[in-house]
Amino acid sequence: xxxxxxxxxxxxxxxxxxxxxxxxxxxxxxxxxxxxxxxxxxxxxxxxxxxxxxxxxxxxxxxxxxxxxxxxxxxxxxxxxxxxxxxxxxxxxxxxxxxxxxxxxxxxxxxxxxxxxxxxxxxxxxxxxxxxxxxxxxxxxxxxxxxxxxxxxxxxxxxxxxxxxxxxxxxxxxxxxxxxxxxxxxxxxxxxxxxxxxxxxxxxxxxxxxxxxxxxxxxxxxxxxxxxxxxxxxxxxxxxxxxxxxxxxxxxxxxxxxxxxxxxxxxxxxxxxxxxxxxxxxxxx
Numbered sequence: 001x002x003x004x005x006x007x008x009x010x011x012x013x014x015x016x017x018x019x020x021x022x023x024x025x026x027x028x029x030x031x032x033x034x035x036x037x038x039x040x041x042x043x044x045x046x047x048x049x050x051x052x053x054x055x056x057x058x059x060x061x062x063x064x065x066x067x068x069x070x071x072x073x074x075x076x077x078x079x080x081x082x083x084x085x086x087x088x089x090x091x092x093x094x095x096x097x098x099x100x101x102x103x104x105x106x107x108x109x110x111x112x113x114x115x116x117x118x119x120x121x122x123x124x125x126x127x128x129x130x131x132x133x134x135x136x137x138x139x140x141x142x143x144x145x146x147x148x149x150x151x152x153x154x155x156x157x158x159x160x161x162x163x164x165x166x167x168x169x170x171x172x173x174x175x176x177x178x179x180x181x182x183x184x185x186x187x188x189x190x191x192x193x194x195x196x197x198x199x200x201x202x203x204x205x206x207x208x209x210x211x212x213x214x215x216x217x218x219x220x221x222x223x224x225x226x227x228x229x230x231x232x233x234x235x236x237x238x239x240x241x242x243x244x245x246x247x248x249x250x251x252x253x254x255x256x257x258x259x260x261x262x263x264x265x266x267x268x269x270x271x272x273x274x275x276x277x278x279x280x281x282x283x284x285x
Contacts, residue, residue, distance in 0.1 A: 001015055001016070003025075003033065003034045003035060003038070003044075004028060004032050004033060004034050004040075004044060004047055004048035004051055005032070005033055005051070006031055006032060006033075006051055007021055007025075007027070007031050007032070007033045008031055010033070021033065023036075024036060028040065028045075028048050028091070029048055029049065029051075029052040029089060029091060029092065030052060030089065031051075031052070032048045032051045032052050034048070039075065040075065041066075041075055042062065042063065042066035042073040042074075042075055042077070042079075043066045043067055045063070045075070045078075045079045045091075046059050046063035046064075046066055046067055046079050046080075046110075047110065048079070049063065049079035049080075049081055049091075049092045050081070050110050050111075052089065052092065053081055053083050056083065057081035057082060057083035057111075058081065058082045058083075058099060058104055058111040058112060058113060059079075059080070059081060059082075059110060059111065059112040059113065060080050060081065060082045060095055060097070060112075060113050060117075060118070060121055061080040061093075061095070061113075061118065061121045061122060061125065062077055062079075062080055062122070062134070063079045063080045063081070063112075064080070064112045064113045064117075064118040064121075065118050065122060065134060065137065065138050065141075067107050067108075067110070067112050068107070068112070068115055068118060068138060068141055068142050069141035069142065070134065070137040070138045070140070070141045070142075071137050071140070071141065072133065072137050072178070072179050073134075073137075078091050078092055078093045079091065079092050079093070080092070080093045080094075080095065081093070081094055081095070082094075082095045082096070082097055082099060082113075083095075083096075095121075097121070099113065099117065100155070102114070103116075103117035103152075104117075115138060115142040115143075115144040116144060116148045116149055116151075116152060117152065118138060119135050119138050119139075119144055119148075119149055120149055120152045120153070120156070120165065122134045122135050122138065123135050123149070123161075123164065123165040123168040123169060123172075124159070124160065124161025124162065124164060124165045125161060128164055128167055128168060128171075129182075129183065129186060131164065131165075131168045132168050132171050132172055132182055132186060133176075133179045133182045133183070135168055135169070135172045136172055136173060136174070136176040136182050137176075137179075139172060139173070139174035139176075140174060140176065140177065146169050146172060149165075149169060153165065153166070171186060171189060173185060173198050174198075175197070175198025175199040175215070176198065177199070177214070178226065178228065180226045180228070180258075180260065180263060181198075181214050181215070181226050183263060184214070184215070184224060184226050184258050184263060184270065185198070185215055187263070187267050187270060187271065188215075188224065188270070188271065188274060191271040191275075192285075193271065193274055193275060193278070193285070195215035195216050195217065195224065196216070196217045196218065196219070197215065197216065197217075197218055198214065198215045199212055199213075199214065199215075200212065200213040200215070200216055200218055200223060202248060202251065202253065204247065204251065210244060210247045210248060210251065211244045211247070211248060213225060213248075213253075213255070214226055217278065217281075217283065219283075220278055220281035220282065220283045221251070221252050221253045221254060221281060222253070222254045222255075222256075222274070222277045222278050222281050222283070223248075223253055223254070223255045223256070224255075224256045224258060224270070224274060225255055225256070225257050225258065226258045226259075226263070227241070227257055227258065227259055228260075254277040254280065254281060256270065256273045256274050256277060258270055
């Protein structure tokens with residue numbers, strides 16, 4: 001049986017017995033059931049929360065982003081609904097925003113805020129860095145353009161969080177392919193070294209693709225690469241990285257490599273290495 005589902009409906013339809021419901025399934029929210037031992041994805045949790053609302057609420061914020069395909073949403077986060085008349089419950093955050101008809105769409109039969117309205121909400125909440133990460137992810141997963149959000153800002157002047165939203169939009173980039181790439185870009189931006197481009201494709205003189213660099217300055221051939229754990233633990237990926245590094249050096253690219261440890265504990269090292277590489281390349285900084 002598809003899940004999550006409403007226990008009362010399943011019982012009425014005769015697809016489960018009360019004994020089966022009690023022994024094979026567990027209630028994630030009141031009257032909303034999933035198989036015992038299953039862990040909900042953000043999309044499944046959003047669906048479950050919508051069922052809990054008696055199919056009356058609209059998915060918003062992180063739940064809407066998940067349904068629109070955004071990655072890197074922590075499955076432990078509560079679902080988020082826009083529901084004007086409902087009691088609170090653990091695992092669901094309720095909002096009471098006024099949503100215009102053109103700010104709501106339907107995905108797989110469930111009302112959800114449009115990508116532009118979702119970005120508008122994400123950018124106003126959660127703190128600036130996390131908001132940028134989430135807007136970056138939404139830009140990656142949809143056809144949303146940052147300019148699309150300006151109309152909503154004009155429509156909702158005075159709404160809480162607009163100042164942060166403007167900052168987030170100025171910092172967001174649709175080229176970020178992980179939260180750590182976003183954090184690296186924000187670190188450099190805060191130091192006055194905002195990368196000119198993200199996801200830079202580098203080709204050799206024969207037209208062969210060498211590598212896509214996370215971010216950098218193509219004019220000065222300086223790039224910054226965030227290497228996730230797989231770049232250090234997977235021997236195949238590591239060998240490929242070594243070969244590509246040699247090719248990039250042969251093409252006069254200077255590459256600053258970033259790891260989780262450096263980003264977390266030695267951020268100034270990233271800034272210093274990037275600034276030195278730009279200066280060595282002749283950049284006017």
